[in-house]
Amino acid sequence: MKLTAEEIKPVQHFTEPPPRYTDATLVKALEAEGIGRPSTYAPTLSTIQDRGYVEKLEKKYHPTEIGFVVNDLLVENFPEIVDIKFTSHIEEEFDEIAEGKMKWTEVCREFYGPFKKNLDEKEASVEKQVEISTTPCPHCGKPMVIKFGRMGKFLACPEPGVKVTLPMPEEAAKIKELEEKTKDERCPICGKPMKVRRGRFGFFLGCTDYPKCKGVSKIWDKTGFKCPNCKIGDVVLKKSRGRGRPFYACTRYPDCTFIMNKKPESEEELRAALKHWQENPPKPKVKKGEK
Ligand SMILES: [Zn+2]
Ligand SMILES: [Zn+2]
Ligand SMILES: [Zn+2]
Numbered sequence: 001m002k003l004t005a006e007e008i009k010p011v012q013h014f015t016e017p018p019p020r021y022t023d024a025t026l027v028k029a030l031e032a033e034g035i036g037r038p039s040t041y042a043p044t045l046s047t048i049q050d051r052g053y054v055e056k057l058e059k060k061y062h063p064t065e066i067g068f069v070v071n072d073l074l075v076e077n078f079p080e081i082v083d084i085k086f087t088s089h090i091e092e093e094f095d096e097i098a099e100g101k102m103k104w105t106e107v108c109r110e111f112y113g114p115f116k117k118n119l120d121e122k123e124a125s126v127e128k129q130v131e132i133s134t135t136p137c138p139h140c141g142k143p144m145v146i147k148f149g150r151m152g153k154f155l156a157c158p159e160p161g162v163k164v165t166l167p168m169p170e171e172a173a174k175i176k177e178l179e180e181k182t183k184d185e186r187c188p189i190c191g192k193p194m195k196v197r198r199g200r201f202g203f204f205l206g207c208t209d210y211p212k213c214k215g216v217s218k219i220w221d222k223t224g225f226k227c228p229n230c231k232i233g234d235v236v237l238k239k240s241r242g243r244g245r246p247f248y249a250c251t252r253y254p255d256c257t258f259i260m261n262k263k264p265e266s267e268e269e270l271r272a273a274l275k276h277w278q279e280n281p282p283k284p285k286v287k288k289g290e291k
Helices: 023-033 038-050 065-077 084-098 104-125 169-181 267-279
Strands: 054-057 060-063 131-136 143-149 152-156 194-199 202-207 221-226 234-238 247-250
Touching (some): 023 084, 060 065, 084 104, 169 194
Antiparallel strands (some): 131 143, 143 152
16 A cells, blocks of 8 residues: 655664674573573583683683584584584483483483484594695695694694694795884884784784794884974874774873874974964863774
């Protein structure tokens, strides 16, 4: 039937992905699905982290690359084991064993027979996921294999027991580029040269005397100009997280709050920006997440 619009509301709406799990919401989800028991919640949370399937960032769980690979492999080859219904069903049977209503030998036999058969079949049929790279190993000269670690892919010597590893070529190129850019940087603690390192949140500079010296610093996008306000820091490119335009500010923030919108091209422009900044003091409100 024909309908007439009674009202039109101009409201902007953003779709949002479901929020990531935290300890509390994951346990709640397990409870709701009937998976696990109070005694198994804590081990479940620690096991998925110990095995590197997830990483906890700001209290939220993020799946890792290895987490995706393992999950895909299990869902494809052991769909009944990773099925939520199977898990909650077998937990019910455990309860019945505890209450004396079922015999544990029966429950185990019923499960283990088909499982063992499937496992043996898969052991023979599922190919070990070895990706070979074109990079020759510095140790044995054979092509290196691609492995998964907590930080993603890396190259490893194909010989068993040899622990020679290299970063992936794209990553090695990135490191080289950053090393070139930061070659004049010195350790803020001891003054020795710095080395590009990779952490959970990206690249940073660490003292070459590590672990003796724990000096670290950020890798800045420098403009080549010193801060006109404090004359100590450098004017660098900064990006506010999420929306917002990039801007240029002093590396000594929050000790020095000098900021300008445009990339400085000359000392004159810097002086003009300094004057503008002094005449228009920045609002005290500092958005969280600005780096
Ligand atoms: Zn090798
Ligand atoms: Zn140092
Ligand atoms: Zn400054």
